[in-house]
Amino acid sequence: MTVFILVAGAFTGPHVWRDTAARLAEEGAEVRFAALTGLGGRPGGPGETIDLETHVEDVVAVIDAVTADSGGEIVLVGHDYGIHPVLGAADRRARSIARIVHLDAGMPRDGVPALAAVPDPRLRVEVAERAAGELPPPARDAWPRWGSTAGLSEAALDGLTALAAPQPLGTLLQPLRLTGAVAAVPVTGVLCTGNGPGVEMLQMMVEVGDPALRALADARVAFFELPTGHWPMLSCPAALAETLIEAASGGGRRLTAADASRPPAHLRPFLLDVPERARERAGNTDLYLPDGPGPHPAVVFVHGGPVPAGARPTPRDWPTLTGYARHVAGQGAVGVTLDHRLHALTDYEFAAGDVADAVERVRADPRVDADRVALWFFSGGGPIAADWLTGPPAWLRCLAANYPVLAPLPAWGLADTRFHPVRAVSRAGRLPIVLVRAERESAEIAATVEEFLTEAARHRADVEVIDVPDGRHGFETLDPTDGAREAVHRAVGAVLARLKG
Template sequence: MTEFILVPGMFTGAHVWAELAACLVPAGAGVHTVALTGLGGPPGAATDGIDLETHIEDVLALIDSVSAEAGPDREIVLVGHDYGVHPVLGAADRRAERIGRIVCLDTGPGRNGVPALAAVADPSVREKVAGHTGAGGADRGLAAPARDEWQRWGSTAGIPEAALDRLTALASPQPLRTLLQPLRLSGEVASVPVTGVLCNGNGSSVEMVQRRVDLGDPVFLALADPQVSFFELPTGHWPMLSLPAELAEVLLRAAAGEGHRLVAPGSAEPPAHLRPFLLDVPEIPHERTGNVDLYLPEADGPRPAVLFVHGGPVPAGVRPTPRDWPALKGYARYAAAEGAVGVTFDHRLHDMADYPRAAVDVAAAVELVRADPRVDPDRIALWFLSGGGLLTADWLRKPPPWLRCLAASYPILVPLPGWGPVDGRFHPVDAVAGAGALPVVITRAGRESPEIAATVEEFLAAAGKCEADVEVVDVPNGRHAFETLDPTEESREAVHHAMRSVLAHLSA
C-alpha cells in the first residue's frame, strides 16, 4: 500500500520515470512524478528566479495532493534521483509525519547548509557554475548535456540507444540557483527511514560505503544507522532507463523495509583495514622520520627498498593512519625479513581531487628513502594498493633507471565513473606506453568488484599493445584487500609469489 513520488535529477523531467511507473503500477503501487519547475519544459524556457526552494515547493504540493487523495493508510515513499534528492529532503523535512521512507537513487544524502553543487563530481562544472554568480548571472541555466556528454554526469551503462536519444532530446537547462542555494533542514527529516540504491556501473557499491564507514569518515558514519538500508543495481547512473523492472522490484522491497544494513564502527569484528595480515611475519621494529617508516633488515651494506603506497581516498582524521595498518606493516616486515628495506608512509589522498598532492608525497618519500645510507638508491621498487593505483602513472610514463620494479595489488587503474574527471596525468592506461622495460607485477583479485576489475583489464589490454613487461598474479577467490579479508592458502601463496617477483627484480 505505497504511493511513490518520483523526483528527477538534473536536466531531466517527469518523462524519465515512464518505464519505471509501468512496472510499479501492476504491483499495486501508486506512482506520481514531480514536474520540477523549469525542467522538462521546452528548450529555451526562462529559469529566472527558480531555486531549490521552488523545487521543494513543487514536491510539497504533490505530497499534500497525494495525502489528501490516498488517505492515511497509504504510505508515501519519496524517491530522489541525482539532484532530486535535495528537494526530496527539503520537502520531507517539512512533512516528516507523512513520509514513510526516502530513497536516494544513486546519490548521496544531502546535508544541511550545503548546496547541491557540492555533490557535482566534475570540478570544472563547479567552477563554471560558481563563476555565473553575481550581476544576475545565477538566473541563467546550466546548459543540458549533448548526447555524448551525459557520461560527465554519471555512467550511461545500460541505457538503450533510443532512450539516450530521448533523454537528450527532452533535456532542459538546469536553473543555476537550484545548485547554489544551500539545503536548509530543521532536523525533522532525521526521523524518516532512508534507503540508498547504489549503481555499480557508476562506481558505487555497498562494500565501498562500508569501507568509508569503517574509516570513520564523518560524512558516511550516519549511514550505519539502523534506519538506513541499501540495495545495489548492476547498471549505470540512470537505472530507471536501463533496468526499470529491476529498479521497481528494489523500490517495492525498500518500501517494505528490506535492504542491507551497514556495520557500525565499534562492532565485535574489527573493520577490514584493521584485521591481521594473513602472513606470520617477524616483528621487525621500524624507524620513523616524519611521515615515513623504515623497516630495516638485519644485513650489512646498502639494501634495496620496497615502498608500499596505500590506497584511498582516506579521510584526513583517520587513526591509525595507513602506514600503521596491519596489511601495510605486514608487507613492509615481510620485505625486511627477506633482506630489503620495507617502507610505509602516509600521503594526502583525502579526496578525489588530491591525486596531485599525493603524488608529491610519494615522490618526497622516495627521495627520503633513496638518500638514506642504508638503502641502495639504485634498487627501488614501488608497490601500490587499491585507489593508489592511479599514482602509478607518473612512474610508468617515464621510469627512472633506479626504479627496478613497479607492483600493484587490486589496483584501480582508471578513474571510476562516479569520481568525475581526474587529472589526465593520473591515467595509467595511457602512461603504460612509456614503461619500456620496467617490470610490472599486478596482483588481481578474482572476486573484485566488476567496476574495478574492468580498470585492470583495460590496463592489461593497453600494456599488451605496447608489449610492456607485465606479470599477473591471480587470487581467484580473493576479494579487494584480500590480505586481511581472505587469509586462505591461496591468498598467502599469491602474496609470496608477488613478493618473490618484486625482490627478484631488485636483485637482477
C-alpha cells in the same frame, strides 16, 4: 498502498521514469511524478527566479496531494539532483513520508548547494562562474561528465539527449535548508556500481572512520546495488522497479558500525605469520631494515584511500602495510611504509608529492641501494602510479599494485586528471609491472583493471598478473585462505626477483 513519488535529476523530467513507473504499477503500487518547474513541470514565468526552493515546493505540493487523495504510504525517490528537493520537502512533511530513496544520489547537508555534488570539478567551476539564467543540457557525448552512461543503449542515450531541458542555475546554486526533521525518516540508498562504490566499499570506508559516512551505519539505513551506470531508470527499469518495491518494504543490506570488541576489516591480522621487526620512523615514513649492512634494495608501499585525516592508526601502521614491509625485510629488501595526504578525491596532487618526497628520502639513505627501488600501490592509491608509469626512471626496477583503481571512477569527476594509469601505461616502456587481482573485486574497480590490461597489451607492456582466488578487495586481512597466501608469496617473489635480478 505504497505511493511512489518519483523525482528526476538534472536536465530530466517525468519522462525518464516511464518504464519503471509501468512496472511499479503492475506490482500494485501507485506512482506520482514530481514535475519540477522548468524540467517537465510548468514553465517559469517571465522574470521568475527558479531555484531549489521552487523545486522543494513542487515536491511538497505532490506530497500534500497524495495525503489528501489517498493517504497511502509515501516513498520519495530522488535521483541525482532530485534528492535535494526530495530532502527539502521531506524535512517539511517528515510525518507524511514512510521512506526516502537516494537513487545513485549523494547525502546533501544543510547549507550546501546541489552544485557541490557535481562530480566533475571543472564543471563545478564552469557552473559557478555563470551569473544567472539556465545551464544548457549536455550534448550527447558530454553526459559522462554528470555520471556514467554504462548500460545505456544508443537509443536510450539519444532519447536522454533529445528530451533534456536546461537546468535553472538557481536550483544548483541555492543552498539546501534543513531543520533536521528529515533525519527521522528511514532511508534507502540504491548504489549504481557502474558509477561509484558498492556496499562492501562503503562498509570499508565506514570502518576506516570517515565521519561523513558514520550515519550510514544506522539501522534505519539500507542499501541495494544495481550493476549499471547513473541512469538505471533507462538502462534497467525492471530491475529498478523491483528494487524500489523491496526498498519500500524495508529490505536491503545494512552497514555495520565500528565495534570496539572486534577490529574493523583493515585492522585485522595480516594473512601471513611474519616475524616482528624493528622499524625506524622519520616524519611520515617508516623503514623496516633487513639484516646486514647493505646497501639493500627497497620496496615502498603506498596505501590507498581516501583516508580521513583523523583516522587512527594511520595507514603506515595498518597490518597489510606493515605485514608486507616486514615480509620483504626478512628477504633482504628494505620495506618502507608511509602516510600521504589522500584524505579526499581532490588530494591526489598532495598525495603524489608526499610519495615522491618519501621515495627520494629513502633513496638518499646510505643503507638503501638507490638504483634498486620498487613501488607497490594499493587500492585508491593506484592512480598515483600514473606518475611513475610515465617515463619511469632507471632506478625504478618494478611497479606493483594490489586490487588497484587504475582509472578515475565515473563518480569521481576526474576523467581529465593526470592520475590515470590506463593512459600512462603506454609510456611505461620495459618497466616490469606486477598486478595482483582480486577475484571478487567490485565491478567498478575491476573494470579499470581490465581497461589497464587491454591498454598494456596493446603497447606490449611487461605485466605479470597474479590472481587471488575468491579474494576480495583488501584480501590480506579479509581472506586468510591458502590461495590468498600463495598469491602474496608469488607477488612478493615476483617483485624481489626484479629488484635483485
